[in-house]
Amino acid sequence: MSGGEDPAAPQEPGPVVNVTGTVRFSLAGPSPWLRAYLVRNFPLRKLLSDREPSYVSSFLYTMGVLALAGLIVAVLSGALIALGGVSFWHTNRFGALMNSIHFWGVQLFFLFTAVHFIFNFFIMAWRGGRGWTWITGVLAFILGILTSFTGFLMMTNWDSQWIAQQAKDAFNALGIGAIWNVMDAGQQFTMHVVVTTSLLLLVVTVHLGLVRRRGVCPPPGAEALETPDDPRYVQKSVR
């Protein structure tokens, strides 16, 4: 980011972090640059805001946080299932309850995510420099699908056998099946609990950071009411 900054930008260091926001990147000491980048792009007044535009009045705006809540419920219940092992929930009542909570958490996550996705499409939420917010949101949706898919593959029952046997053909046709064996419950346990969930949480974190950084997209026609914090920068034309 710093490469494109105006060299005439204010150079007074911030009172807390002692950076100006225009620190150049250095391989020998990248910390000041990273600190400046984070302070400039993710200030706490944006990350933990206590004010929002008055147009944020539709219940549809709660779909994002509800999807996040579904993800949190799924992760917590899933962690408890994983602690018990890959198949204990078939015979243990606590495990079965956690599995049911996990199941419904995933269902709600996708329900809220789908509405969130459709809502943001129809309000054109990518406007005003929010392209990466859109991309990371779709990526989170795709990773969510992969995560739930691998979860269905590691259930160690008939369902997972059947889904794996059916899914292997597409994986093999695409060449992925050579290294991603969907019929291996152990590999799917790793994919589900470690790989896809970690990637999903990472992308969701970036998505949330971008949402907080840019703020909620203004209604079409009201873009001019959103002005750059630094007056030396101007709005791009609105798509």
Added chain:
Amino acid sequence: MAKGSKRHPLATWRGPERRYDLVAEGTIAVIVVAVLCIAAAILWGSPDAGLTYPKAPRSPAGQAFSAKYWDANNPSDLALTAVNELLGTTTTATYGPPFTQTGHSQEFLGIAPAKIAKSIFGLTLPVNTANDFVLAPVSQIVAPYNPSVAAAIGLYKAAGGDLTPGVPGSQIASAQQQTWLGNYAKALALSSAKVTATSITVRAGNYGPAPVIIEAELLTADNGSLDGYFQGSQQQLRTNTYEATMFFSDGTLWHNIPQAQGVSGSQWGVMNEVWNYPGQVWLWLYAGLYQPPILNPSTNANLDLDVGLLMVLVGFLLPMFAPWIPGITRIPRWIPLYRIIYRRYYTPSAHGRTPPAAASGPPAPPPTP
């Protein structure tokens, strides 16, 4: 980039605002969703139906398909499938990579990703259906304690064939073995054949050692040792049961169950769950792409690859880059649902000004972080 054209990462809404609390909103959302999930879990549980389906024997929750289940419910199907595995004519035996060296690898524009993957990684899941599904388990489990079975195995192997892992199905059985097995398969298909969980009675014929071997296979399935064989290995315990899954799926019973449960491919497959439970509804596009007549789902030998590539294109890339695709970005303008969503904002009396209004006056100084 010229000065003035770069967008500053931070911008602030200068219009009307209201107070709220991000942490409080998030906490309430988690509590509400958690309560909903716990209530749904208590009321409805989650799908774990096992092998339950109409007119089937009672199946305990979470039951998986096994050789023992197969043998108990359709032993003739198991016997005939085992014969075909020895012959090398099943779907698995002729599949291609990553299971066998040759077979149909699906192609698009002459490119077969499965072959490319094989050239890079090798044959990663090699299967020899005759050896892996029949001869090896019978040799290991029954032959050491049953001289007649040991002799039958010896006679069968002496007749030729190729038991190398991953060998093409056409090379698995020799001409002599094909004669024995072909005769035996025909005899098994006759109505006079009587197959129980542990015995086979067919009319007399030139079957070589096949009846002894297949009957031993049924015996190992009946007492559960065949499942133990598939779930273990010579050295370790393992979770990779792909050989068992491939063997089971070569039979008929395997495909009858999902049909009865309403989750087969022609019933939109993996996006469904048993009974009234919601399944992987989010896979509607993937499951739906197997249905359009334009893809010839019943005859298209490259259907899985076509669907996989369409998913990458339509399911992943299209939504991800929708904001940069002309036409797609106009859809919300053509169907202006945002006017309903923001109807209060667009109503002048709602906040005492006429929207959309441009910012007036000089912009505020940049706030501190």
